[in-house]
Amino acid sequence: MNQAASTDISNTATTAKVTLTPRSLAKSKTITIRKTRFQAANLTEQYSKSPLISHFLTALSMSFPRGEMFFVDTIKNVRSEIKDPSLKADIAAFIGQESMHAKAHDQFNTEIQSADYHLKRFDAEIDKEMARLRTLSKRRQLAATVALEHFTAMIAGYILTHPKLVQQLPPNMASLWIWHAVEEIEHKHVAFDVYQTVFNNLAQRRRSMRTISLGFIISNTVMTSQLLWQNRKQSLGSVKQIWANLQGVGTLAHMMVSLLPEYLAFYKESFHPSEIDHTPLLARWREELVKKEWVEV
Template identity: 30%
Template sequence: MSIAVKHQVDPVVRSNLNFKIDEIPKFWFANDPFKTRFFDALSLTFPEGERFFIESVRLFRDQIQDEDLQQKVKDFIRQEAQHGIAHDRMNQQMIAQGMPVEKFTQMLRERFQGVLKNQSAEYCIALTAASEHLTALMAECFFGERETMQEVHPYVRALLAWHSIEEMEHRDVAFDVMKDIAKVDKKTRKKALVIASTMMLIFNSYRTNEMLKVDGFSKLQRAKLFAKGLPWFLGRNGKLSKMKSQYLDWFKPEFHPSQHPIIAQYDIWIEKLAETGDPIQAGEAFWAYGR
């Protein structure tokens, strides 16, 4: 991979976007309990996760002299705050369905606060940059092929499209703080992605299982749902498995997030939002342009 190649767009802060989340059905992904709850479990992570990312970057904010990076950090913080607000609304829908959201949130809060308290600032920013690497792959993973999100309710599809767009826009911010300001060593950087990936899979699977239990599925039924649904994500041809090459780029010595191309329909979303002011219409245009 050539280190000269750069694909970058500046972060843009967008607020007060209405995704009509209170109108979505219970099983909004193809009426499939497993796929819905797996994504719901991911949504549960974002509010507390975004707060951790913000705090990790703030640990180094006063050391940044470069004005361009200072502005990007400011926009990164504002974008992440908006993501937290949007997914909090998604989580409110789960509370209305009887899901133990506060239990999950408290567990996440304690874990992230424990990392901030007990680990070095360098480790925290490395964990943030590694997590941002994962979320930056969302756009291509979920929207590169139209079929992937075809059976997702359009309001949730729009939320995920917007989140994916902004993750691409600020994908290099935490990385640049980690590399240029914190000067995190390569061993810590590699370790951070392994830990972030492992914890995300373990805890997401745990929350998915717990929510399916609340939905009334027996232990055997849940096992069957996992056996059928998990390969969609992580099987040989799973949606996440297809991102293996981009994922592993992180471990290359000269890797930088800007080496990954921006998704082809990025401008489609930008233009449709500017034209209509409606994130749902923008999300539909973004999704429809996939391969």
């Protein structure tokens, strides 16, 4: 499936509804909207060998439904100012992909939530932060999206370059993360190009990246730690698990160190997401998505 999309989605993703309409816009040449075969059923809190990695991925997932609908809205705020047909098509595809991601992660979050594993506890705080961001100017909102999209593209690139991180997950979960990672890389330029076209403000882009970085790192560390603690009987109960968690710390530290050059590149005046060449990686994993039947085609 590769079609322009229109969406009918409320600001809270818990009621997210995705409507793909017959094409009313040109197709994006590089972004494909795919339907994942991920099933939000029979999930366990620990799906990775390292409990820490499970809780880290779940913490990321918690913020996706609301976060990704915020990204969509910040682009919709200024969409009418975009005249380039190719970028307009990419925006439609971006909206389609992010809406699908929000929906899938919302289903995952709802299914994995339990009496002992309170994901929904964070919803109020995420809502509060989203409401605060929505009071900012359109330029600052979009700059926040650009910064966060750089984070998602960096993490997606890391996942696809080091697939051991997700290949050890049950196939159902691996399919969710690889599908999402592929599409994050496919659309990594969209928010950036919209921002450059409409605002082209370097100082704001840098400022927003600094604040978003702090918020992203702190909030994910807090959420991961809280989930680990909620699940402590299973996650911290034996020497084997503690060792697996330490290996998980090593993986996250390796990810942060390896992504540092890509992170710092964002602050350059001449930066563009396409300068991080993901072309061969993307080609390989697009194929894999189809070969493993992880997406509907």
